[in-house]
Amino acid sequence: MNKSYTLFKTFFKITALTVGGGYAMIPIIEDELVHNYKFMSEERFFQLLGRVQVLPGVIAINTALICGYEVDKKKGALCSALGAIIPPFIIILLAALFINKFKENKIIQSFFNGARIAAAVILIDLSFKLIKKRKIDYYLIPFIFLFFGLFYYFKFYAIFILLISVFLFSAIQFIRNIIYRSKSK
Amino acid sequence: MIFVKLMLSFIKIGFIAFGGGYAAISLIQDEIVTTHNWLTITEYLDIISLSQMTPGPIAINTATFVGFKIGGLSGAFIATFSIVLPSLLLIYLLVIFNKKIKTSQLFKNSINCAVIILILTAGVKLLLSIVNTYFSYGGVIDILEIIPFIVVASLTLVLLNLKKKIKIYWIVLIAGSTSTILNFII
Numbered sequence: 058m059n060k061s062y063t064l065f066k067t068f069f070k071i072t073a074l075t076v077g078g079g080y081a082m083i084p085i086i087e088d089e090l091v092h093n094y095k096f097m098s099e100e101r102f103f104q105l106l107g108r109v110q111v112l113p114g115v116i117a118i119n120t121a122l123i124c125g126y127e128v129d130k131k132k133g134a135l136c137s138a139l140g141a142i143i144p145p146f147i148i149i150l151l152a153a154l155f156i157n158k159f160k161e162n163k164i165i166q167s168f169f170n171g172a173r174i175a176a177a178v179i180l181i182d183l184s185f186k187l188i189k190k191r192k193i194d195y196y197l198i199p200f201i202f203l204f205f206g207l208f209y210y211f212k213f214y215a216i217f218i219l220l221i222s223v224f225l226f227s228a229i230q231f232i233r234n235i236i237y238r239s240k241s242k
Numbered sequence: 243m244i245f246v247k248l249m250l251s252f253i254k255i256g257f258i259a260f261g262g263g264y265a266a267i268s269l270i271q272d273e274i275v276t277t278h279n280w281l282t283i284t285e286y287l288d289i290i291s292l293s294q295m296t297p298g299p300i301a302i303n304t305a306t307f308v309g310f311k312i313g314g315l316s317g318a319f320i321a322t323f324s325i326v327l328p329s330l331l332l333i334y335l336l337v338i339f340n341k342k343i344k345t346s347q348l349f350k351n352s353i354n355c356a357v358i359i360l361i362l363t364a365g366v367k368l369l370l371s372i373v374n375t376y377f378s379y380g381g382v383i384d385i386l387e388i389i390p391f392i393v394v395a396s397l398t399l400v401l402l403n404l405k406k407k408i409k410i411y412w413i414v415l416i417a418g419s420t421s422t423i424l425n426f427i428i
Contacts, residue, residue, distance in 0.1 A: 074414060078263040078300040080364035088410045107353035108336060110360060113260045114329035117299035122333040134333070138326065145298025146322055149306040150315070152296055156288070164422055169295045171394045171421020174372055175414050178398040180365030184358050191354045205359045209366065214260055218363065222356035223349075230348050 060129040061136040063094060068121050068140030073148070076169050077176030079116030084183045086120060096128045099190065110219050117141055200229060245313060245320055247278065252305055252324035259325075263300030266325075270304055280312050301325060369395075390424040 067089045075082045083106065090096045097105075105127060109119045118141055125137030188198060204225065208218045251273045259266040267290055274280050281289075289311070293303035302322060309321025376388050394417050401413045 070411070072298045072302075074297050074411065076295065076297050076414075077368055078294070078364075080361065081368070082299070083361065085410045085414070092407075093409070103354060103357055104350065107357050109333070110357065112329070112332045112336065113258055114256050114332065115259070115263065115266070115299050115301040115325065118302070118326050118329050119333060122329060123336070126333070126337050138330070141299070142302060142322060142326065145296070145302045146306050146318070148296050148298060149293070149303050150310060150318060152292055153307055153310045153318075156292065163425065166295070167390075167422045167425035168418040169297075170372075171390070172297075172414050172418040173294075173368070174391060174394045174421070175398040175417030177365050177369035177372060178395050179402065179410060179413070180361055180368065182399060182402045184362035184365060187354070187358050187361070191358070193355060193358070194351070197351070197355055201355055201358055201362075205362050208359065209363055218360055219356045222359055223352045226352035226355045227348060230351060234348075 060096070061125075061132045064125050064128060064133050065136040065140040067094070068125075068137045069144055072117065072141045073144035074172075075176065076172040079118075079120070080180060081176035082117050083120065084179050086117075086124065090124055090128075097124070101127070103187075103191065107219075194230075196233065197226065197229065200226070245316065248309065248312060248317060249320050249324045251278070252309075252321050253327055255305075256325045256328035259301065263304075266301035267304060270301075270308060274308055274312075281308065285311065386428050389428060390421055393424060394421050 068086075071082055071085050071089065075085055087099070087102055091099045091102050102124070105123050106120060109116070109123050112119055118138055121137035121141040122134045125133035125135070127133075129136070187193075188201065193201070204222055208221075213221070255266060255269045255273060259269055271283075271286055275283055275286050286308075289304060289307045293300050293307060296303055302325070305321040305325045306318045310318035313320065372391065376384070376391065397420060398413060398417050401408055401416065402410075
């Protein structure tokens with residue numbers, strides 16, 4: 058099947074059903090693009106994701122754009138982004154028209170509550186699985202949790218979390234390599 | 243004229259919204275409520291809670307909703323389009339720039355660790371924001387209210403770690419349905 062159409066369909070489906078914002082969509086996007094359609098390797102996906110995080114803007118849209126480009130160049134990028142924008146646009150317009158009925162509807166409310174709990178659990182679960190899957194060196198693992206604690210406590214913006222961690226983790230590996238080499242001599 | 247202002251506001255937000263949806267929410271508030279007085283804070287809070295409850299990226303939901311409140315259908319379209327426009331440009335630059343960078347293993351490891359921290363932070367934040375809603379009335383937890391939370395959270399965790407892989411998409415649907423059913427039983 059046409060790759061761009063598949064991308065459109067995939068992102069349409071994901072944004073139409075995922076509650077909890079852009080980060081909540083990442084595990085699902087990964088699941089679909091990497092495991093279901095095999096458009097790219099898992100490593101490549103997280104490489105792209107890491108690069109996108111440095112940019113401002115809507116995470117889900119940025120991810121859609123860069124993954125779309127990776128799979129099918131400009132056409133893929135545009136189809137992915139459109140697929141990601143159309144469902145929330147329509148849903149919000151409907152919600153805006155029926156805002157009062159929507160707020161009172163117990164069924165819709167409790168469904169989304171459940172979906173939101175799932176989204177949070179999926180993210181935490183994914184971060185633990187990634188430590189194993191990405192073959193993170195054992196000596197870096199304590200630092201991941203240490204930095205997480207610090208960033209969380211001091212309420213850092215994502216952009217700073219990213220830049221500071223990349224710098225710190227590079228420094229840690231650099232120092233470790235020096236020590237390792239001097240020991241082996 | 244209001245459409246041009248709306249467009250410029252959201253383009254600006256698209257360029258400076260580092261850190262995704264939750265960062266965008268406060269930036270949109272600054273522009274729409276504080277600077278331009280297009281909406282009152284109460285109206286905006288209503289919009290945010292609905293944007294978090296409905297599916298879709300939070301920043302897109304909020305932009306569409308705010309645009310609709312201010313300028314109807316065309317307002318919604320302009321706001322949504324404008325917040326995405328900077329992304330189109332920046333990602334395009336990134337892709338061109340990307341081909342010229344060769345990353346070392348050390349740098350890749352660092353990016354991997356940073357992304358893990360980001361995902362963990364987002365998950366914990368979301369989970370705590372849900373847990374906090376149970377404490378909203380005088381700091382006392384209603385046992386009956388927290389049961390659905392525990393059931394849905396554990397069910398999700400079990401489904402995620404089964405030997406046979408289930409699509410995450412289905413797990414979200416199952417979690418939503420379970421929550422709905424529990425809501426009727428309890």
